Amino acid sequence: MSKPSSSSASEAAACDSQEQIAQKNWEMANNVEIVSSVDEIYRYDKKQQQDILAAKPWEKDPHFFKDIKISALALLKMVMHARSGGTLEVMGLILGKVDGNTMFVMDSFALPVEGTETRVNAQAQAYEYMSSYIEAAKLVGRQENAIGWYHSHPGYGCWLSGIDVGTQMLNQNFQEPFVAIVIDPVRTISAGKVCLGAFRTYPKGYKPPNEEPSEYQTIPLNKIEDFGVHCKQYYSLEVSYFKSALDRRLLDSLWNKYWVNTLSSSSLLTNADYTTCQIFDLSEKLEQSEAAIGRGGFIVGGADPHEKRTEDKLLKATKDSCKTTIEIIHGLMAQMIKDRLFNSVTPH
Amino acid sequence: MSGQKDPMAMEVETAPIAETSNSSKSSMDITTDPGKNVMASGAVGSITCSLHPLVIMNVSEHWTRERAQEGSVQQVIGALIGKQKGRNIEIMNSFELVFTVIGGDIIIDRDYYNMKEEQFKQVFSDMDFIGWYTTGDTPSATDIKVHKQICEINESPILLKLNPYDKNIEHLPVNLYESVIDLVSGEATMLFVPLNYTLATEEAERIGVDHVARMSSMDSGESSLVAEHLTAQHSAIKMLHSRVRLVLEYMKAVQSGQLPRNHEILREAYSLCHRLPVMDGLRFRQDFYNQCNDVGLMTYLGTLTKGCNDLNQFVNKFNILYDRQGLGRRMRGIFF
Numbered sequence: 001m002s003k004p005s006s007s008s009a010s011e012a013a014a015c016d017s018q019e020q021i022a023q024k025n026w027e028m029a030n031n032v033e034i035v036s037s038v039d040e041i042y043r044y045d046k047k048q049q050q051d052i053l054a055a056k057p058w059e060k061d062p063h064f065f066k067d068i069k070i071s072a073l074a075l076l077k078m079v080m081h082a083r084s085g086g087t088l089e090v091m092g093l094i095l096g097k098v099d100g101n102t103m104f105v106m107d108s109f110a111l112p113v114e115g116t117e118t119r120v121n122a123q124a125q126a127y128e129y130m131s132s133y134i135e136a137a138k139l140v141g142r143q144e145n146a147i148g149w150y151h152s153h154p155g156y157g158c159w160l161s162g163i164d165v166g167t168q169m170l171n172q173n174f175q176e177p178f179v180a181i182v183i184d185p186v187r188t189i190s191a192g193k194v195c196l197g198a199f200r201t202y203p204k205g206y207k208p209p210n211e212e213p214s215e216y217q218t219i220p221l222n223k224i225e226d227f228g229v230h231c232k233q234y235y236s237l238e239v240s241y242f243k244s245a246l247d248r249r250l251l252d253s254l255w256n257k258y259w260v261n262t263l264s265s266s267s268l269l270t271n272a273d274y275t276t277c278q279i280f281d282l283s284e285k286l287e288q289s290e291a292a293i294g295r296g297g298f299i300v301g302g303a304d305p306h307e308k309r310t311e312d313k314l315l316k317a318t319k320d321s322c323k324t325t326i327e328i329i330h331g332l333m334a335q336m337i338k339d340r341l342f343n344s345v346t347p348h
Numbered sequence: 349m350s351g352q353k354d355p356m357a358m359e360v361e362t363a364p365i366a367e368t369s370n371s372s373k374s375s376m377d378i379t380t381d382p383g384k385n386v387m388a389s390g391a392v393g394s395i396t397c398s399l400h401p402l403v404i405m406n407v408s409e410h411w412t413r414e415r416a417q418e419g420s421v422q423q424v425i426g427a428l429i430g431k432q433k434g435r436n437i438e439i440m441n442s443f444e445l446v447f448t449v450i451g452g453d454i455i456i457d458r459d460y461y462n463m464k465e466e467q468f469k470q471v472f473s474d475m476d477f478i479g480w481y482t483t484g485d486t487p488s489a490t491d492i493k494v495h496k497q498i499c500e501i502n503e504s505p506i507l508l509k510l511n512p513y514d515k516n517i518e519h520l521p522v523n524l525y526e527s528v529i530d531l532v533s534g535e536a537t538m539l540f541v542p543l544n545y546t547l548a549t550e551e552a553e554r555i556g557v558d559h560v561a562r563m564s565s566m567d568s569g570e571s572s573l574v575a576e577h578l579t580a581q582h583s584a585i586k587m588l589h590s591r592v593r594l595v596l597e598y599m600k601a602v603q604s605g606q607l608p609r610n611h612e613i614l615r616e617a618y619s620l621c622h623r624l625p626v627m628d629g630l631r632f633r634q635d636f637y638n639q640c641n642d643v644g645l646m647t648y649l650g651t652l653t654k655g656c657n658d659l660n661q662f663v664n665k666f667n668i669l670y671d672r673q674g675l676g677r678r679m680r681g682i683f684f
Contacts, residue, residue, distance in 0.1 A: 042409075042416035072560040073409040076402050076553065083552040107409075112470040125470075133467055139460065140444035141414050189551050192577060194559045241560055244412040246512050250404055251561040253520040254547070258401075258557065259587040261549045262580055268639060270551055279646070286653065293660065318657040325650030330577045332643040337581055339636065341588070342626040 039244045041069075041104065044143040049097055058177055062206050065098075067238035068179060068198045070105040072247050079194065081110045082152035082185040089152050093130060095137070096147040098177050103198075103237070105181075106144050109133055148179035148198075155186040155274055157217045157227075158197030165230045168201045179237065190271040190327055201234040208235065218320045220281045221288075263338065268331035278324045282317060289313035386492050388528055388539035397506065397524050397545035398438045401557050403428065403481075404522055406442045407510045411483050421512075425454070425494065427461065428479045428508060429468060437506065438548060439478055443468065447494075454490060456497050479506030485513075487525060487540045495527055496538065507540065595620075 058064040074094060081090055091113050096105040111126045134146060149171070151164070160168065160180060171178040180199045187195040202208060219227045243251070268275075292313055407426065414422040425447050430439040443464055446457040465477065480498050482491065487509060498505045507525040514521035525540040532539070558580060595617055601607040602614070 039412050039416050042413045044417060071409070073405045075560060076405055076556045079552050079556040080400075080402055080550070083550065106413075110471045129467065129470060132463070136460070136463060136467070137444075139446050140410075141417055142444075143417075185552050188555055192555055192580075194556060243560055244408065246408045246412055247405060247560075249517070250408050250520070251557065252517050254401055254404070254557060255561060255583075256518065256587070257520065257547050258554065259584040261547070261554050262558070262584040263588065264549075265551060265554065268643070282653075314657050314660055318653050321650040321653040325647050326573060328643050328646055330574070332640065333577070334581065335636070335639065337585070341585070342624060343628055345624040 041242060042106070042244060044097065046143060048099075049145075052098055056176070062200075062202050063208070063235065064101060065103055065177070065179070065200055065237060066101045067240065068103045068105060070196075070198075070239060070241050071107070072241060072243040072251075074105045074108045075194065075196070075241060077108045077110075078150050078181070078183050078196075079185060079188065081108075082154070082183045083189075085152055085154065085185075087154050089154065091149065091151040093133075093146050094148045094150055094179070094181060095134070095142065095144040097144050098147070103147060103177065103179055105147065105179075107137075107142060108150060146175070147177060148181060150181035150183060153182055153184050155184065155277065156220050156223050157187065158182040158184050158195055159217065159219070159227050160199050160201070160230060160234050161223070161226050162230050165201055165233050168199070168234070169204065172201055172203075180234075186271075186274050190267065190274050192267065192327075192330065196239060198237040198239055199234045200237065208232070216316075216319055218278075218323055220277070221284050263341075265334065266331070267334060268328065271327070271331070275324065275328060278320070282320055282324065285313070285317040285320065289317055386487050386489060386538075386540050388530055388541045393526055393541050393543035395435045395437055395526065395543065397543050398436065398548045399508075399522070399524070399545045400430075400438070400440050400548045400550065401553055403439050403442045403508070404510070404520070407481050407483070407508070408512075410444055411510070411512055423483055425456070425480060425482045427464070427477060428481055428506060429472065429475045430478045431475055432478065437478060439506070439508070440475060440548075441468075441472065442481060445480070454494050456494065458501075461501065477502050477505075479508065481508035481510065483510050483512055485509070485511050491540070492527075492538050495540075499527075506543070 074096075078092070078094075081092055084090070090110065092108055092110040094105050094108045096103060096107070098104070112129055113126045130146070149167075153159070159182065164180060164182070168178070168180040171180075180201075182197050182199070184195040407424070410424045410426060411422075414424050424444070426442050426444040428439050428442050430437060430441065432438075445464075446460040447454050448457065449455075468475065479502070480494070482494070484491075487507065491507065491509075495505065495507060504526060507527070509523050509525070511521040511523075524543040524545050526543055527538050528541050529536050530539050531537075562580075598607065598613070599617065602609055
C-alpha cells in the first residue's frame with residue numbers, strides 16, 4: 001500500500017552501492033531490448049513504405065492482402081465512434097501501413113459526414129477535413145497515410161452493401177492500397193464480442209478461383225437481397241489485433257477497476273430493443289420458409305434443388321434463432337450470478 | 349442494477365485514495381528542493397472526473413509511437429476533450445499537441461491547437477477542451493509553466509499524468525490534477541491538487557477493452573461461446589472475492605489487535621454489509637421471474653425451431669431414400 005513510496009526511498013538511499021547501479025543498468029538495457037522488439041511495429045519506416053508503394057505488388061494479384069492487424073487504439077476509436085452514432089451509420093478513415101501480405105491499421109479518425117446508406121461519396125467538407133487532419137497528424141509524429149475507410153452497420157452485421165462495394169471498387173482503383181472495414185456496434189454489445197470485418201473487393205469481372213465457405217452471418221430480411229447480390233464481389237481479410245507493452249500493462253491495471261463494470265452490466269436490458277427486432281425478423285423468416293415448404297410438393301422434376309433452397313431458408317432461420325437464444329441465455333446467466341452473489345445473503 | 353454498483357465501486361476506491369495522498373506527502377518529503385514543490389497540501393479536489401479508457405490508450409499509443417520513432421523516450425503533450433456538467437467532468441477523447449522547447453521551457457504551439465480545435469468541433473460538436481495530458485511521475489515546476497499556457501485557452505484545465513514506468517500493476521498509473529492559486533510565502537502561486545476519478549462505463553468500450561486485453565492470453569479459436577462468456581464473469585467474481593477477503597482480513601487483524609482501528613473504514617464496511625441483500629422486494633421478485641420466463645420462452649421457441657429444422661431435414665432425406673417413382677409424388681400432391 002505505501003510500498004511504492006518506501007521502495008523509491010530505499011532506492012534513493014541505496015543508489016550509492018555499485019551493485020545497485022550495475023543491476024539498474026542491466027535492467028534498463030534489458031527492458032529497452034524487450035520493449036523495442038514488441039513496439040517495432042509503431043515505427044514508421046518512410047523509405048520502406050515508399051518502396052512498397054512504388055512496387056505495387058497488389059496489382060497483379062487481386063487476393064494479395066491476406067490479413068490485417070489492427071492496433072488496440074484503432075479498434076477502440078472505431079468502436080466508440082460507431083457507438084456514438086446510435087442507429088445512424090458513421091464513417092471514418094483509417095491510417096496505417098503495409099508490409100508483405102499484411103495491412104497494419106495504426107489509427108483511425110472520424111469524418112464529419114452525415115451517415116445515410118445512400119451516400120456514395122463524402123462531401124467536399126469531408127475531403128478538406130481528411131487532408132488537413134492527415135497533414136496535422138504528420139506534425140505530431142503520425143507519419144502513416146490513409147490506408148482505408150471504415151463505417152458502421154448498426155444492427156445488421158459486417159458485410160458490404162451494393163453501395164459500399166461500388167465505393168470500395170472506386171477506392172481500390174485510385175487509392176491503393178485501401179481496405180474497407182465494417183463495424184457493428186449493436187451486435188458487439190449484444191454478443192459481448194467485437195463484431196468487425198475487413199474487406200477488399202475483387203476487380204470487375206474477376207472470378208475467384210475457389211469458393212471460400214464464409215462464416216455464416218445473420219442478416220435481417222430487408223437487407224438479405226443486397227447482401228446476396230454482392231457477397232461474391234469481395235473477400236474478407238483475417239483480422240487480428242496488436243498492442244504495445246505499455247498498452248498491455250495499462251490494460252492489466254484497467255481490469256482492477258473495470259471488473260465492477262463487467263459484473264454490473266445487464267445485457268438483457270441494454271439489448272432489449274435489438275433482441276425484439278431480431279425476433280420480429282426471425283418470425284418473418286420462419287413464415288417465408290413455411291410458405292416455401294408448403295409449395296414444394298407441387299413442383300415435379302425440380303423438386304430436389306427447390307427443396308434444397310427451402311431447407312436453406314429453414315436452416316438459416318434456425319441458425320439465427322440459435323444465435324439470439326444463446327445471447328439471451330448469456331444475459332440471463334449474468335443476472336442469475338448477480339442474484340446469487342448479492343441477494344442470497346440473509347441479514348441477521 | 350448498475351446504479352447500485354457505483355456506490356460499491358466508490359467504497360472500494362476510498363481506500364487507495366487515502367494511500368495516494370499519503371504517498372504524495374512522502375514524495376514531497378523526498379523532493380530535494382521544497383521550493384519546487386507544486387502540490388497543494390491538504391486540499392481536496394472540487395470536481396469529480398469520469399475518464400474513458402480510450403483516453404488512456406490514446407496517451408499510451410502517443411508515447412509508444414514517439415519512442416519507437418525517435419529511438420529514445422520522449423515526453424509527450426496533448427489535449428483532452430470531453431464534456432462538463434456542473435461539477436462533473438467526463439473526459440472522452442484526446443489529441444496530440446505540437447510544442448517547441450526554447451531554452452529549457454516548453455512552449456505550446458497555439459496555431460496548431462486552434463486548427464485542431466476547429467477540426468474536432470466538426471466531428472464532436474458537443475465536446476469542449478477540458479485540459480491537457482503529459483507523461484511523467486509527480487507534477488513538477490515545468491508542468492506548472494505549461495499549465496499556465498493552457499490556462500489561456502481554458503480557465504481551469506485538468507492535467508492528466510501517465511507514468512509509463514510505474515511497475516505496480518495494482519493501480520492505474522494515471523493521475524488527474526486541477527490547479528489552485530495558493531499563497532506560498534506571500535506570493536500567489538499555482539499549485540496542483542490531485543483529483544479522484546472513476547472509469548466511464550460505456551458498454552461498447554468495455555467490450556473492446558476486454559477483447560484487446562484478453563486476446564493474447566486466449567488460444568485462438570476458443571470454440572465455446574459459453575466458456576468465453578463465463579470466463580469473463582469468473583475473472584470479475586475472482587476480483588470481487590479477493591477484495592472482500594482483503595476487507596475481511598483487515599477486520600480480523602483489527603479484532604486481534606494487530607492493526608489500529610480506523611473508524612471510517614469500519615463504518616464503510618458495516619454499511620456495505622448492511623446493503624445486502626441488494627434487492628429483495630416482492631416487486632423485484634416478480635419482475636425477475638418475468639424476465640426469467642421471457643428468456644425461458646425464447647429458449648423454448650429456439651429449441652422448437654431447431655427441432656422443426658431437424659425434423660424437416662429428416663423428412664427430406666427419408667423422401668429421397670424411399671421415393672418411389674410416381675406413387676410418392678402423387679401422394680405428396682394430395683397432402684399439400
